[in-house]
Structure formats: C-alpha cells, structure tokens
C-alpha cells in the first residue's frame with residue numbers, strides 16, 4: 001500500500017475545473033515532484049491535500065487514514081506537514097524561539113507531563129537539534145524576520161519538520177532564491193531523503209531532476225504522466241509542453257489540453 005494516495009480528486013472554482021480527477025500516489029521515503037506550467041493547479045492541489053480547501057469529489061489518504069474532511073491541524077497530527085512559504089514564521093521571535101514554539105505545538109502534551117524545567121530543557125535541546133539538522137545553528141539567536149530570504153525558507157522547512165511528518169509538502173521551496181541559496185535548499189531536501197516522503201512542487205527543473213524519484217506532470221488540472229526522470233525527459237508530450245521552447249509552450253499546452261480533454 002502506498003503511503004499517500006489521491007483518488008479522483010476534483011475541485012472547481014465556479015465553472016473552472018482546476019483539479020480534474022487527479023489520481024496520485026507517493027511511496028514511503030519517496031521524493032515525488034509535481035511539475036506543470038503556471039496555472040496548472042499545483043497550489044490548488046497542495047491546498048486540497050493540506051486541508052486549506054475541500055475537494056468537490058475524491059479522497060485524500062495518508063498511511064491508511066482518511067484525511068478528506070479533516071481540518072488542516074488534524075492532518076498535521078496525522079503526519080502531514082506543509083511549508084507555508086514563510087507565513088508560519090513569527091518574524092519578531094528568534095530562530096530558537098520559533099523552533100521551540102513549533103516543537104511545543106506538536107509535542108506540547110508530552111512536554112507538559114514534565115516539570116516545567118525538564119520540559120524547557122527538552123524543548124531547548126529539541127530546537128538546537130532541529131537547527132543543526134537544517135544548518136540553522138549559526139542563526140539560532142537571530143530575529144527570524146531579519147534573516148535573508150533563503151534562511152527564512154530554511155526555517156520554514158525546519159518548522160514543518162518539528163511536526164515529525166510522514167509526508168512533507170514543499171510548494172516551491174526554491175522560489176526567489178539565488179543559486180547559492182538554491183543549492184543549500186537542495187542539499188537540505190536531499191538530506192531528508194528516506195526519513196520521510198516528500199511531495200515537491202518546484203519550477204527549478206535541475207533541482208527536480210536531481211531530487212525526484214518520480215515526477216508527475218500536471219497540465220490544466222490533469223496528471224498527464226508520472227514516471228522517473230528519464231521517462232519524463234523522453235516523453236514527447238512533456239517535451240512539447242514543458243521542457244521545450246518556452247516561447248512556444250503556451251500554444252503547445254493549449255494543443256495538449258485539447259488532446260487530453
């Protein structure tokens with residue numbers, strides 16, 4: 001059984017079919033990339049998975065548990081963490097305090113079982129371990145809102161990891177990053193391989209091909225093809241819409257949408 005499955009997921013905005021009967025599965029420990037042109041419905045799919053939006057039809061299952069209909073916070077407790085593109089960071093608090101708050105939010109109950117001093121020590125150690133895991137140890141006492149963009153994105157990943165997820169959702173973790181920051185984020189994601197499954201939405205195709213065990217291509221809300229990097233690179237339809245000449249891609253996408261409709 002796959003760790004994570006989408007069954008016939010449908011979402012309409014008014015008359016617009018933005019998620020068109022999507023079936024997708026992510027295996028345990030797999031890094032699965034979701035790619036597709038702007039407007040393909042990638043972020044909508046992430047919102048349906050994380051519980052920000054409810055689907056009109058279909059089911060979301062994680063490790064045998066039905067997530068459909070659950071609130072976003074309940075899904076986190078079921079093992080689903082999502083990076084919220086920095087908005088989950090408390091900008092006026094230090095990195096250390098951000099990490100402690102995130103750990104307390106997800107394990108608060110167990111920390112409360114200890115005397116407050118023991119609980120505090122455990123939280124502080126947990127925050128430092130998490131910082132070390134993400135390469136944030138030098139920034140622990142910096143105010144989060146003052147950090148460079150790339151470090152804030154890294155902190156956002158660290159906050160998601162505080163929930164100890166089975167599946168981590170990353171929506172364009174490299175967006176707005178320079179080459180140096182992108183390389184660091186790539187190394188961080190690579191370091192998570194095997195310890196959880198990752199659903200990665202990313203425009204940077206070099207990063208996608210470097211990281212992904214499998215790739216699914218979304219076009220106009222439909223999964224066009226899923227496969228490993230070679231399958232995707234050699235798929236003529238994908239080449240036409242996605243990897244081909246950028247200038248010609250809009251026309252190619254429209255032609256393809258007619259074909260798959």
Ligand SMILES: Nc1ncnc2c1ncn2[C@@H]1O[C@H](COP(=O)(O)OP(=O)(O)O)[C@@H](O)[C@H]1O
Pocket residue numbers: 013016018036037038039040041042043044045
């Ligand atoms: N809340 C919304 N209401 C109406 N239309 C929306 C809404 N959110 C997204 N859309 C539309 O759904 C389509 C897919 O958007 P999105 O999921 O953001 O795509 P992607 O992340 O792949 O760029 C777009 O045509 C977008 O305009």
Ligand SMILES: [Mg+2]
Pocket residue numbers: 042043044
């Ligand atoms: Mg998007």
